Amino acid sequence: MLKLCSVSKKYAKSDTYAVNDVNIHVKGGEIYGFIGPNGAGKTTTIKMIIGVLSPTEGSIEINGTDIAKNGNKAKKNIGYVSDSHVMYDMLTGKEYVNFLADVYGVSAEDRQKRCEKLLEMFGMKDAFNSQISTYSHGMKQKINVIGALIHEPPVWILDEPMTGLDPQSAHALKTLMKEHRDKGNVVFFSTHVLEVAEKLCDRVGIISDGKLIKEGTLEEIAGSEKASSLEDLFLALTKKEK
Numbered sequence: 001m002l003k004l005c006s007v008s009k010k011y012a013k014s015d016t017y018a019v020n021d022v023n024i025h026v027k028g029g030e031i032y033g034f035i036g037p038n039g040a041g042k043t044t045t046i047k048m049i050i051g052v053l054s055p056t057e058g059s060i061e062i063n064g065t066d067i068a069k070n071g072n073k074a075k076k077n078i079g080y081v082s083d084s085h086v087m088y089d090m091l092t093g094k095e096y097v098n099f100l101a102d103v104y105g106v107s108a109e110d111r112q113k114r115c116e117k118l119l120e121m122f123g124m125k126d127a128f129n130s131q132i133s134t135y136s137h138g139m140k141q142k143i144n145v146i147g148a149l150i151h152e153p154p155v156w157i158l159d160e161p162m163t164g165l166d167p168q169s170a171h172a173l174k175t176l177m178k179e180h181r182d183k184g185n186v187v188f189f190s191t192h193v194l195e196v197a198e199k200l201c202d203r204v205g206i207i208s209d210g211k212l213i214k215e216g217t218l219e220e221i222a223g224s225e226k227a228s229s230l231e232d233l234f235l236a237l238t239k240k241e242k
Contacts, residue, residue, distance in 0.1 A: 001186040002026040002049070002155055007058035009044050018044045020210040021058075026203075028154075031177055031187040033201035035194065037238055041210040042190045043083065046159050049188070050080050062155055076104065079153040083160040083190075085140040089133035093124065093143045096132060097150055104151035111150060118146045121172040138164040145173060156180060158189035162196060174200060198230040208238045 002024070009019040019041040026032045036042050047053040049060055051067050051074065060067050067074040088096055101111040119125045122142040132140060141164040149156070156177070162170045177187045177200060191197050197204055198218065205215040214221045214237055222233055 001028045001063050002032075002188055003061040004045075004049070005059045005061075007045070007048060007055045007060060009041075009048060009053065010056045017056075017210050019048070019055075019207075022207070022210075022212045024205055024212065024215070026186050026188055028184040028186060029181055030202045031181045031189070031200050033197035033204040034188060034190045034207065035192070035197055035204060035234060036190075036207035040207045042207060043159060044210075045207070046157060046190065049157055050078055051075055076151075077153050077155050079148040079151070079156045081145055081148045081156075081158045081161045083163060085137070085144060087132055087140060087144065090131060092131055093128045093135070093146075096143060097128075097147050100147040101150045106151050114150055114152065115146070118149065121176070122146065122169050138166055138169070141165055142169055149176070154185045156185070156187045156189070158187065160191060161189055162191065162193060194229075194231045194234055204230070206234060206237055213237055 003026075004022055004024040007019060007022045008017050010017050022041075022045060024032075034042055034045070044053065048055050049062075049067075051071050054068065062074040063077040065074040065077070088099070091099065097115060098111070106114075115128075119128055122145070124139065124142050124146065127135065127139060132143065135143065141161075145161065158177075161173060165173065174196070177189070181187055181202070201218075203215065203217055204221065206213050206221070218230060218233075
């Protein structure tokens with residue numbers, strides 16, 4: 001459902017690849033953790049997946065659609081949670097979610113039903129009619145998640161989705177990720193919280209200096225490495241790349 005084929009990205013006026021020949025295939029029914037040090041190429045890769053950036057080389061398919069050839073169709077299959085809150089602050093939470101529901105053609109009946117569930121899970125009922133400018137960092141993250149999931153897309157792209165969430169909301173999001181996976185869909189998410197990746201992911205990919213250096217289940221990646229946890233494994237592998 002998500003396929004990156006020999007994807008590379010080189011920015012203008014740079015001789016170095018920010019992302020170099022990355023191949024990832026995430027099938028339906030998987031939670032895929034994308035981890036790496038700061039500056040490793042995670043966000044650049046995610047921006048290419050969602051169509052904000054174009055690859056210098058390679059191709060990306062979302063649910064069978066090449067995003068470069070049919071961007072609108074591919075993007076309808078994506079729910080994207082950014083690591084930053086670039087939002088319409090003067091809108092209320094309700095207006096923001098309704099705007100996104102309109103963009104994706106969600107019926108009034110479906111959006112009401114989905115909103116009720118998500119607002120309850122994230123404790124946002126009382127703040128839904130307030131302006132986003134009055135929200136705390138964590139509340140903005142919650143409404144960001146609700147807006148991204150309102151059209152129930154098959155492919156979730158989550159960039160550091162737990163940032164700013166309180167423990168109850170983080171638990172709610174992890175529950176939703178598992179439910180989405182169990183329905184045969186895809187969750188692709190980046191995180192610096194390796195304990196979360198270790199508990200949630202069916203597979204992980206480790207990127208360093210723009211290259212995917214290891215990919216697979218924790219057992220497959222560990223191989224002959226002497227590591228008792230994903231954290232130990234991550235530190236060992238990324239140290240080797242320096």
